[in-house]
Each structure stands twice: as structure tokens, then as C-alpha cells.
Amino acid sequence: MPKLQPETRIRNCRACGKSFEYPIKGSAATRHHCEDCVNLPVNVRKILERLSARIQSLELKLKLKPAG
Ligand SMILES: [Zn+2]
Numbered sequence: 685m686p687k688l689q690p691e692t693r694i695r696n697c698r699a700c701g702k703s704f705e706y707p708i709k710g711s712a713a714t715r716h717h718c719e720d721c722v723n724l725p726v727n728v729r730k731i732l733e734r735l736s737a738r739i740q741s742l743e744l745k746l747k748l749k750p751a752g
Contacts, residue, residue, distance in 0.1 A: 697721055699732035701739070 695706045697718035704718040713719040721729055 697736075699724070699729050699736055701736050 692705050692707065694703050695715065696703055697720075698716045699721035700718065702718045702720070704713055706713055706715060711719050712722050714722055717729065721732065724732070
């Protein structure tokens with residue numbers, strides 16, 4: 685694994701939820717979107733962001749509920 689630059693942080697993509705390092709030299713990724721999602725049409729990315737937010741809230745509910 686390459687050594688992280690001092691300024692590099694692990695971020696979660698708002699659209700697909702993937703963890704990615706930012707900023708990476710030569711990468712198109714932005715603060716909020718990974719390299720895969722940054723090139724998507726804005727309207728498509730908005731839908732992904734909505735679904736991603738929904739999945740996160742569902743995951744949170746599952747974690748709060750006792751198992752079984
Ligand atoms: Zn992404």
C-alpha cells in the first residue's frame with residue numbers, strides 16, 4: 685500500500701459510498717465524489733446520492749435494533 689501523503693484523507697463517496705483517498709495526484713475525484721462517480725451526469729449522481737443516504741439511514745436503523 686502506498687504511503688499516504690500528509691494532506692490525504694480517506695473519504696466516503698456521497699454517491700456510491702466507496703472509501704477513497706483524497707486528494708490523489710492525477711485523480712479526478714473530488715472531496716465528495718470518488719473517481720467513478722465524478723464523471724457521472726449530475727442528475728444520475730443525484731439519484732445515487734439519494735439512494736446512498738437512504739441506505740445509510742436503513743443501516744443505522746438496523747444497527748440500533750437488537751438482533752433477532
Ligand atoms: Zn463513488
